[in-house]
Structures are given as structure tokens and as C-alpha cells.
Amino acid sequence: MIDKLEVIKDRFEEVGQLIVQPDAMADMKKYSKLSKEYKDLEKVVKKYNKYLEVLADIKSAKELLATEKDPDFKQMAKEEIDAKEDEKEVLEEELKQMLIPKDPNDSKDVILEIRAGTGGDEAAIFAGDLFRMYQRFAEKKGWNLTILDLTEGSSGGYKEIISTVSGDEVYAQLKFESGVHRVQRVPATETQGRVHTSAASVAVLPEMEDVEVEVDMNDIRKDTFCSSGPGGQSVNTTYSAVRLTHEPTGLVVTCQDQKSQIKNFEKALKVLRSRLYEIELEKHNAEVGAQRRSMVKSGDRSDKIRTYNYPQSRVTDHRINLTVYNLPSVVDGELDDFVEKLRIADNAEKMQQDQG
Incomplete structure (x- = not known):
């Protein structure tokens, strides 16, 4: 040492x-x-x-x-x-x-993507709850959160919502949130009072600069259209919204939060770079092998990482077997306890690998 x-x-x-x-x-x-x-x-x-x-x-x-x-x-x-x-x-x-070797992405801003999974309208409502949880967490940290694109659910919440979060050490504190989040509660639409299980997926991608992830502009198709508001109606008459299609991978990114087409294009390009980086990272993880991948952060979006049980006011993180009984505080953005314990577990794992 x-x-x-x-x-x-x-x-x-x-x-x-x-x-x-x-x-x-x-x-x-x-x-x-x-x-x-x-x-x-x-x-x-x-x-x-x-x-x-x-x-x-x-x-x-x-x-x-x-x-x-x-x-x-x-x-x-x-x-x-x-x-x-x-x-x-x-x-x-x-x-x-x-x-312990520091993750080079820890100081980066992030692209935060939340999508409703199984559970229909209730999954979209839960995706909205998760977004508000991260929004509150960002406020407490003094970070800036900007919505890039969203699709609202028919009964509230979001089928999909994509935003950027910028500030100090954002990726370091949000990177362990990637994965499937489950909710167990009685939906507003349930007449029999039965508890249902729904899910939403969260992806936290480090924001990549052009020098870090090269994108051949010849591979990108750019489409423009009018920005739309709630319900899909047009909110302006200029073609400021931008849709980028990366033809080699089929990735599609849309951005319509800015009035300027140029700004929307720049933001969409950042999201595209981050998604391409994630694809390369997943390939690398697969090559490294399952035995050396972290249990805390595997990078797999399909991993079930946390359950929010409303009847018992319980939140359980399945990766570190941490259960707390203060669900209202957690969904109000009190995530520091999870962030810190996941960081400690990740560091302990790295130290063990280093010694091995």
C-alpha cells in the first residue's frame, strides 16, 4: 500500500x-x-x-x-x-x-430513462412515481434535471420519460439505480382491494462527449417535426423537435424540450452517444464473464433490483438485502441510505477482486 x-x-x-x-x-x-x-x-x-x-x-x-x-x-x-x-x-x-480504482464516469452528468413495464396503467403511474422520486433527490442535491422527451400514460404517470441530470458527481450517486423496480400496492383502478405487482425499468447512462464516443454522422438519419404536448396535440408550428435514427443499430432518440431545433439536435446526439456507449459496455461485460461482473451493478437492465411494498411501507434492495420501513420518505427522494450502502458493497467487492 x-x-x-x-x-x-x-x-x-x-x-x-x-x-x-x-x-x-x-x-x-x-x-x-x-x-x-x-x-x-x-x-x-x-x-x-x-x-x-x-x-x-x-x-x-x-x-x-x-x-x-x-x-x-x-x-x-x-x-x-x-x-x-x-x-x-x-x-x-x-x-x-x-x-480502489475510481469509475472514470463517476463525475459525469447522466441520461435518466424510466419506462413502464408489466402492469398496464399502474406501471405507467409507478414510472411517474419513480421519476418524481429522482426529481426530489436531484433537488436535494442541488442538481439540474431537464426532461428531454416523454410519453404520458392514459391514467397518469408515463409510459416513458427521458431526462438529463447535471451536477456534482451525478453518475457516482445514481449509477446503482439501473434495473427493474417493482411496486406492490392496491391500484386506484382495483375495485376488490387486491394488491397488484407492477414494474418499471430505470436506465442511468453516463453522458458521453463526442471525443469519448465517436458517431459517424453518415450513419444518422435526422427527422424534424412539431413538438407535442399532453394528449399529443402540437404546441408550436415550427419543426423544432428532432428524431435521430442510428441506422447500424436501429437506435431511435427523440428530443423536443427546447424551442430551438439545434439545441434539440445537440441533446438528442448526447443521448445517442450514451446509448451507444452502453451497448459497448454490455459487450465488454459479456466478454469479461459472469464471475467477474459486479453483483451490485451488473449493467443488466433486466435485473430486478428493488421492491416498493406500500401495504407494509417497505422498500427492499435485493442486491444487498437491505430493507427499510420508511417508504414515504424514500419515494420523496430520501435515497442517501441506499446510495451509501450500495457504494460500500461495490467497494468491498472491488477490494475482494483486487486481493484475489
Whole structure:
């Protein structure tokens, strides 16, 4: 571990020198990349320096204990060693966590896609509930959520709703939400009071830039049409809405939230890049093999990940066997407990793989 930390410290000092060079300051992309690396490394180096201080304190206290004759001083040295050993253990654990390879997409904004699954009208209503849950979570985090496209359900909610979420470390906190979410409750349309099970799928895709996912514009067919509001009626007379079809894969992306056709085109292209990235990622996961894929985040949209049981006010995450009995708070956007425990489970899995 010390060897790895020394390499990080050397790189931190190197980046510190590179960032003030004229060529870096003249190139905003390069400067931004170096600044981010410096900031990330700085957190580790500060923690490592603190760890080295604690090691030095333990060494000094042990030397004192070995040479000191006064019983009071010896007792003080023992207490110092015990306290510093505890601090050392905590710092070691924190540094191990920091050394786990970071997901390069963690700092990215995301494309959030929610689609009604089995359950008819109730599934669409549940998709709407999930969207509001993420909307509230985003508000609490100070993120910006923008709807790109939606298809409303006949009894409320959405058959499909696609949005972007931008802010600080969005993908890091939402990436474990991908998969099938189930709801168990009595639908408003149920006359016998029976509990039904419905489902909706959630996909969280890191937003990709053009330099990360190349898209050949010759492969894309662009169609324009008038934006539509609730019920499908046209809300303007200009052809500002954009539909992109990626002919090699058959992927179709629609965006109509902006009045400008150019802005809608740019947003639709971002969604398309993110979906193409997801396809490549799924291929990679299949090649890696099931035994090395994460149980926490397999990347498979068909995985059943969470159940929301209204009669019992219960929410269960099936990947980490976590059950809470505060459903109203969860659907109101209180997701931090799930986010943190899923992150810990994912890190533990990575550490185990690293040791294996």
C-alpha cells in the first residue's frame, strides 16, 4: 500500500508542476483535465501525509517507552501508542478505500430513462412515481434535471420519460439505480382491494462527449417535426423537435424540450452517444464473464433490483438485502441510505477482486 501511495504522491507533485506550465494554461481542455487530476490526488495525498504523521508519532512514543524510567511518563507513552494505533487503523482503512480504482464516469452528468413495464396503467403511474422520486433527490442535491422527451400514460404517470441530470458527481450517486423496480400496492383502478405487482425499468447512462464516443454522422438519419404536448396535440408550428435514427443499430432518440431545433439536435446526439456507449459496455461485460461482473451493478437492465411494498411501507434492495420501513420518505427522494450502502458493497467487492 505504501508503494502505491508514494507513486500517487510523486504524481501529485508532477501534476502540480505541469498545471502551471504556459502550454497547460493556454489549453483549457488540458488545464481542466490536470486540475481535476490534481484535486483528486490531493485528497489521497493529504490523507497519506496524516498517516505518515501518525506513524512518526507511534515511533516516537515507542522510543520514549523504551528509554523512559518515570512511571507516569511511561503510562503517558502507552496511552499515546494505543490512541495512535487506533487512529492508524482508521486511516489505513480510509486509504484502502481511496486506492480502489475510481469509475472514470463517476463525475459525469447522466441520461435518466424510466419506462413502464408489466402492469398496464399502474406501471405507467409507478414510472411517474419513480421519476418524481429522482426529481426530489436531484433537488436535494442541488442538481439540474431537464426532461428531454416523454410519453404520458392514459391514467397518469408515463409510459416513458427521458431526462438529463447535471451536477456534482451525478453518475457516482445514481449509477446503482439501473434495473427493474417493482411496486406492490392496491391500484386506484382495483375495485376488490387486491394488491397488484407492477414494474418499471430505470436506465442511468453516463453522458458521453463526442471525443469519448465517436458517431459517424453518415450513419444518422435526422427527422424534424412539431413538438407535442399532453394528449399529443402540437404546441408550436415550427419543426423544432428532432428524431435521430442510428441506422447500424436501429437506435431511435427523440428530443423536443427546447424551442430551438439545434439545441434539440445537440441533446438528442448526447443521448445517442450514451446509448451507444452502453451497448459497448454490455459487450465488454459479456466478454469479461459472469464471475467477474459486479453483483451490485451488473449493467443488466433486466435485473430486478428493488421492491416498493406500500401495504407494509417497505422498500427492499435485493442486491444487498437491505430493507427499510420508511417508504414515504424514500419515494420523496430520501435515497442517501441506499446510495451509501450500495457504494460500500461495490467497494468491498472491488477490494475482494483486487486481493484475489
